[in-house]
Amino acid sequence: MSGENENTMDNTSPQESPDGAEPTGLDSVEKVPVVSEPVAVTRKRPESKSNSVSMEEEEEKAPEKKDPEPSEPKSPSGWGSWGNWGKSLISTASATVATVGHGISTAIEKAESTLGVPSPVELSFRSNVEPTEDANASDSPAVPGGESSSPMAGALGFLSSISTAVQSTGKTVLTGGLDALEFIGKKTMDVIAEGDPGFKKTKGLMNRNSTLSQVLREAKEREEQRVGSAAETQTHGKAHYGLLFDEHQGLAHLEALELLSKESEAKVKSILSAQPGEKVVELKTELEPLKETFSLEEFDDDDEVEKGDEDFSQEIASLFASLQITVRPDKLTRARKAAYIWMTEVEAKGMEENAEEPETETSGKKKKATVEEIHDLAIHSLAELTACSMELFHKSATLILHGETQVPAVSRGKALSQMTITLCKELSLLSKKVTTLLTTTGALEKSDVLNPLITGVFLEASNSASYIQDAFQLLLPVLEISHIQSQT
């Protein structure tokens, strides 16, 4: 089944109508087994019949995933066939947020099959079969109590459930090892950041059945459930991205931004429909350059030099200054600073430990941060930075609509687009830095402890990047209405 979905996604290049690719609720329901399966595995519940069916299908379809897609007009240079799964990932991610998790899991599957790494589904399946009798229940039609393992629940699956599934695979070691994981992480980041022409993407966002914040809220709620049900079995992974994101009011800001975006979109439509034909053409031509600023095509994955605190703050501050709104990005820069402070501390402690007594790992652990702690701090920082980004975009929308100073909408679009890129790069850098820390700190750890943590950080970082980009797309109608209103 996943193969089918994926093909649909592949065919939907950004140039085509987004309606075709738009998943109805039904689609998401159909996707369930793919996403929910790892969730069920995490909880060590017997799998339902549909899950095992999808798994077989998945294996059957696996070879297809490697096929390059010649129809894609361009692929990022230097990555060869990677560009193809990348493209499909991005159209998946942008067609609807509901499929973000799925898109990434597809990408991971693809990446792993390309690399000869077993898919998370296979991995979790294998590891599940070995230790527990329960896993054999996959053939039995009995579905447990039903609440949390409901297929619906997994429909809009959250990345972290996937990552936890990966974490919980326990025994199985990814054959590709660290390099493969790092590669996947980097490419997931890069590829997600590519984007497609903003207008289509926004249209896709606007037309779908549920809004991004709803999707996230549901995902968070399921995560809360999972925290509960998995509490006894999970020993690590205390940090839950969705919960932390909500705690920093990321969801609320996103929901508010969505309300403003929808309202603006409705206004644009009603204004356009009230105009005579010529005027509509004229307005649409005027809005074209604005839409172009939302395409994020200039994203360049080579330019990833670590910035100092000052550089980052200054860059964000100057971008905000060019918006000419009275909002200060202080909270974001503080959160970013805090992230670098803990990373530096962890790094310093690690070095001290190594210098003093390299052998006594057990006694050293008391002072030195454990890999789990680093992972949790990283997830927290990612969630906080993303929530702050949501707040900034929401405040920007508010103040642009408030109509403080008149700055051309296109200039604001450019600044916001640049800000999106800066934020995504920052998250990418942060995740790289964290994984470096994890590898050095966990040099003595077994790879089945370390790898899932690293994957988790990469996955939540790409998760974050897609939320930021989706929030950015919500700003287009806001700028459109502000442009139209400034003309009249």
Added chain:
Amino acid sequence: MAYAYLFKYIIIGDTGVGKSCLLLQFTDKRFQPVHDLTIGVEFGARMITIDGKQIKLQIWDTAGQESFRSITRSYYRGAAGALLVYDITRRDTFNHLTTWLEDARQHSNSNMVIMLIANKSDLESRREVKKEEGEAFAREHGLVFMETSAKTASNVEEAFINTAKEIYEKIQEGVFDINNETPIPWIPSELQWRPVTARSSDLRQLQTGDSCEANGIKIGPQHSTPGSPGSHLGGQQAGGGCC
């Protein structure tokens, strides 16, 4: 952290009547005499218990300034409760109640519970609006009335919690149709209607989506093991100030 329901609240009223202070008192139990002007909306959240059920209040604290009026109107959507606040020491804030009420009624669900809050009750010496006037206004418009002081915390808890109780009662009575008017396309028609107290977990999952948006009530996730280690992060927590 686990909750049975999530209620969206919205706080409205003229600028300077103490909306943000009421929120801060409720979420953080502290008073801040000088507050920045709210830009658009700020957020706070807190968990309360009603009838043995955990309910999460997600509170939208809107800007009172006239210039933000058209923006804050967008935020009414999906609210289950509203606190309409005026300042007992400024009669004009009381006089504007009708406009606020019209706005609220026009842009929100008709079942939204509205609580009329007469704030700054600690400033008795500067009182311009008598308690009886507030009560009369509330009676006339079918609102619940309460005098509060965000400074002394008097009646603040009660204001938020009584509103939640009222919403909860409406849910029990079936007035608040959690199911909403829009049918959920992928649910078989025989399952489309169900009592709001239904605990069918599969449906609850779905109910958290579109179906509940219009009346501001979301049903929380079920928890097989409440009080899990991860839950210490939750509880009381307010949305920070603006950036």
